[in-house]
Amino acid sequence: MKKDINQILADYVNCAQQIKHRYFANKAQAKPLHAYQTEVPKIEIVLAGKLLIQWADNDGNRIEKTLSTDDLLYITAHSWYKPLKTSACTSLSILYDKQQICLSLTRWDGSNAEPYSQITLPRRGPRIGTFILQSLAELTWHNQPSVQNQTAYFLIQSLLSDTLDLLNADVKTSSKTTSLFQAIRSYIDSHFREDISRDVLANLFYISPNYLSHLFQREGKMGLNEYLNYIRLEYAKSLLKEYDLNIKEVALASGFKDSNYFCRIFRKQTERSPTEYRRQYHSKLLQK
Numbered sequence: 001m002k003k004d005i006n007q008i009l010a011d012y013v014n015c016a017q018q019i020k021h022r023y024f025a026n027k028a029q030a031k032p033l034h035a036y037q038t039e040v041p042k043i044e045i046v047l048a049g050k051l052l053i054q055w056a057d058n059d060g061n062r063i064e065k066t067l068s069t070d071d072l073l074y075i076t077a078h079s080w081y082k083p084l085k086t087s088a089c090t091s092l093s094i095l096y097d098k099q100q101i102c103l104s105l106t107r108w109d110g111s112n113a114e115p116y117s118q119i120t121l122p123r124r125g126p127r128i129g130t131f132i133l134q135s136l137a138e139l140t141w142h143n144q145p146s147v148q149n150q151t152a153y154f155l156i157q158s159l160l161s162d163t164l165d166l167l168n169a170d171v172k173t174s175s176k177t178t179s180l181f182q183a184i185r186s187y188i189d190s191h192f193r194e195d196i197s198r199d200v201l202a203n204l205f206y207i208s209p210n211y212l213s214h215l216f217q218r219e220g221k222m223g224l225n226e227y228l229n230y231i232r233l234e235y236a237k238s239l240l241k242e243y244d245l246n247i248k249e250v251a252l253a254s255g256f257k258d259s260n261y262f263c264r265i266f267r268k269q270t271e272r273s274p275t276e277y278r279r280q281y282h283s284k285l286l287q288k
Contacts (some may be wrong), residue, residue, distance in 0.1 A: 018070060022149075024073075026140045036272075043076040049108070100123055100186075102120050102186055122181065139151060193255040240277055
């Protein structure tokens with residue numbers, strides 16, 4: 001599967017495949033319900049089909065566009081985006097974390113996302129990619145680039161080229177186990193609201209389910225399900241604070257299929273029910 005991602009990226013870098021339109025999502029004060037928020041820069045390229053998606057520009061205006069084949073969305077750090085998942089398509093996602101780059105191919109079936117290939121690269125050596133990301137951040141902060149912006153075009157091409165160089169480099173890391181754990185944890189942090197399980201993650205990262213469990217106990221000092229529940233509960237707390245949703249809606253939006261199970265582990269962690277947590281938080285705000 002590595003060859004597939006490598007070839008896709010090489011086609012865009014070598015201009016065998018042209019990026020048709022480039023769009024830029026920037027920070028906004030308030031994100032809509034069910035939107036994803038990325039703390040690090042991200043690229044989303046539609047490879048086939050169409051993807052209806054929302055994001056915010058640097059003025060805080062909500063943008064909604066249908067991205068077609070070979071369209072690219074660059075999402076700055078700490079920005080939100082919201083795929084509306086209304087049509088089938090295939091996309092390439094590239095996440096630029098501080099220590100690594102995660103590339104994944106995803107199929108959208110019209111309602112759900114199914115990742116089917118993933119590569120994680122350590123960010124080692126010259127900091128070329130970091131400087132490109134900083135330049136793109138400056139560009140989006142000061143002026144929302146248009147699809148014809150030549151500076152944005154060359155920066156995006158340079159970033160893809162640098163990613164391809166890292167993909168083809170024979171980089172030796174101090175700990176492959178730690179890098180693998182960090183990659184899996186980063187994936188969970190971005191996809192916790194989806195129907196992910198031990199078997200799904202093991203298949204995605206080409207390891208056995210038992211090794212995945214061992215990896216979390218060794219590197220994360222907690223079990224896989226424990227970590228997944230922790231991330232989901234933290235998100236549920238933010239929903240209880242910010243939105244007037246009923247408890248079942250909060251549970252489903254946070255990745256819990258069973259609202260009774262959600263209430264049970266919420267009380268176990270906080271010693272309060274979700275309703276009590278919301279009431280106590282709002283009462284503290286009134287006191288202030």
